[in-house]
Amino acid sequence: MDNKQFVTQIADIKNNFAQWYTDVVLKTELVDYGPVKGTMVIRPYGYSIWENIQAELDARFKAVGVKNAYFPLLIPMSYFSKEAEHVEGFAPEVAVVTHAGGAKLEEPLAIRPTSETLIGTMYSKWIQSYRDLPVVINQWCNVMRWEKTTRPFLRTSEFLWQEGHTVYASEEEAMEDTIKMLNVYRSFAEEILAIPVLTGKKTEKEKFAGAKATFGMEAMMLDGKSLQAGTSHYFGQNFAEAFNIKYLDKDGALKYGYTTSWGVSTRLIGAIIMAHGDERGLVLPPKVAPVQVVIVPIAAHKGGVIEKARELKEMLTNKGVRAVVDERDMSPGWKFNEWEMKGVPVRVEIGPRDIENNQALIARRDNLEKAPVCLDGFGDTVVALLDTVQKAMYEKSKKNRDARIVDADSLEGILKGVDGKNFVRANWCGCRECEDKVKEYAQATARVIDENSTADGVCAICGKPAKHKVFFARAY
Numbered sequence: 261m262d263n264k265q266f267v268t269q270i271a272d273i274k275n276n277f278a279q280w281y282t283d284v285v286l287k288t289e290l291v292d293y294g295p296v297k298g299t300m301v302i303r304p305y306g307y308s309i310w311e312n313i314q315a316e317l318d319a320r321f322k323a324v325g326v327k328n329a330y331f332p333l334l335i336p337m338s339y340f341s342k343e344a345e346h347v348e349g350f351a352p353e354v355a356v357v358t359h360a361g362g363a364k365l366e367e368p369l370a371i372r373p374t375s376e377t378l379i380g381t382m383y384s385k386w387i388q389s390y391r392d393l394p395v396v397i398n399q400w401c402n403v404m405r406w407e408k409t410t411r412p413f414l415r416t417s418e419f420l421w422q423e424g425h426t427v428y429a430s431e432e433e434a435m436e437d438t439i440k441m442l443n444v445y446r447s448f449a450e451e452i453l454a455i456p457v458l459t460g461k462k463t464e465k466e467k468f469a470g471a472k473a474t475f476g477m478e479a480m481m482l483d484g485k486s487l488q489a490g491t492s493h494y495f496g497q498n499f500a501e502a503f504n505i506k507y508l509d510k511d512g513a514l515k516y517g518y519t520t521s522w523g524v525s526t527r528l529i530g531a532i533i534m535a536h537g538d539e540r541g542l543v544l545p546p547k548v549a550p551v552q553v554v555i556v557p558i559a560a561h562k563g564g565v566i567e568k569a570r571e572l573k574e575m576l577t578n579k580g581v582r583a584v585v586d587e588r589d590m591s592p593g594w595k596f597n598e599w600e601m602k603g604v605p606v607r608v609e610i611g612p613r614d615i616e617n618n619q620a621l622i623a624r625r626d627n628l629e630k631a632p633v634c635l636d637g638f639g640d641t642v643v644a645l646l647d648t649v650q651k652a653m654y655e656k657s658k659k660n661r662d663a664r665i666v667d668a669d670s671l672e673g674i675l676k677g678v679d680g681k682n683f684v685r686a687n688w689c690g691c692r693e694c695e696d697k698v699k700e701y702a703q704a705t706a707r708v709i710d711e712n713s714t715a716d717g718v719c720a721i722c723g724k725p726a727k728h729k730v731f732f733a734r735a736y
């Protein structure tokens with residue numbers, strides 16, 4: 261199969277981005293569809309990316325004092341009625357177990373859409389005194405939200421995520437936690453996923469049901485749509501009151517705690533695909549790539565080639581690099597194309613002539629450049645190159661994102677901006693009606709309130725004095 265045939269297996273990224281996405285996730289074996297509509301099977305290549313995300317995030321959580329635990333999948337339905345806004349937000353999406361053990365259950369059980377209510381109930385039992393605070397617990401788990409339209413990684417009925425739930429004695433500490441975790445997500449997205457993000461507070465309309473404030477991080481995808489890639493919520497005492505999370509303070513008074521929650525999900529894999537991909541398929545940042553370096557032997561039947569390829573792999577493995585030798589009985593050209601589609605950051609070609617010259621040919625996936633490198637110090641050269649690729653991917657992505665931030669001072673301007681596949685920054689009065697108008701007129705939503713600039717004029721939609729600058733975009 262030649263290069264052209266290989267590439268035509270996936271739809272044109274410029275003309276049909278949605279089909280390109282579907283082709284890429286299936287053909288690179290990240291996922292397959294599950295038998296139940298809206299579910300996905302995460303295959304080894306996709307799951308390995310998730311494991312790398314988990315390992316890196318988990319280390320960052322632990323560095324700021326987060327502890328992991330596990331809570332049950334099933335939650336009594338009555339728990340959901342304790343917090344009215346919360347129940348409203350989730351009711352249509354909750355899957356319910358009504359039968360078990362061959363009989364109808366006395367109380368139906370929800371399959372967790374999030375564990376907020378269950379964890380809140382446990383916290384009310386565990387927290388008695390100010391000495392028990394703060395509680396900062398995270399769980400890695402699956403959740404289920406019955407969705408009408410689904411797409412692998414972006415929106416599926418069941419997905420994997422982490423949910424952190426905290427309780428603090430004071431408003432200040434809880435708010436500090438909310439922002440701190442948002443920043444953990446931001447640095448993770450930028451340093452590990454090579455994706456620049458806009459972070460900030462969500463509008464009332466877009467915030468999480470029951471939260472006092474929601475902060476989000478938004479990433480620009482190659483098709484000009486924004487992807488909400490993580491959220492951090494501040495609940496004030498809303499949840500503590502609903503779930504009776506009280507502690508005896510130093511002054512002898514019984515007080516409600518202040519709670520927060522924060523989460524990211526397998527959606528991040530969708531972000532990686534859509535922020536970095538190209539017409540050949542995936543382009544994976546080295547830090548999360550399941551295979552960082554693939555070594556392809558050229559004229560593998562010739563004496564010493566396979567041995568040399570394995571030796572190079574050994575050198576890389578010893579440096580902590582995830583490397584493989586592709587020894588399959590297929591042409592080198594076929595292998596190049598397949599590994600390119602799978603987004604492996606660095607390819608090494610080694611053949612008899614290279615061995616003679618004490619060199620190997622190295623190809624970068626991010627910019628498709630090829631160059632020979634000397635085999636002396638090969639391991640260090642490749643380690644440095646992976647770092648270069650990681651940084652170059654971030655810079656490229658940031659340049660693209662920065663070029664897609666435009667300002668507008670009218671509803672027409674907002675429409676023009678989002679049609680042009682941009683984040684549109686506009687002055688906004690803070691009222692819901694104006695957001696609704698943008699939604700109706702431009703099919704765009706307020707992504708986050710800009711935390712780096714202040715309103716300087718009148719609302720772009722209604723002309724009343726503006727309170728904030730907001731980023732509008734079409735979104736996933």
Ligand SMILES: [Zn+2]
Pocket residue numbers: 688689690691694719720721722723724
């Ligand atoms: Zn307005």
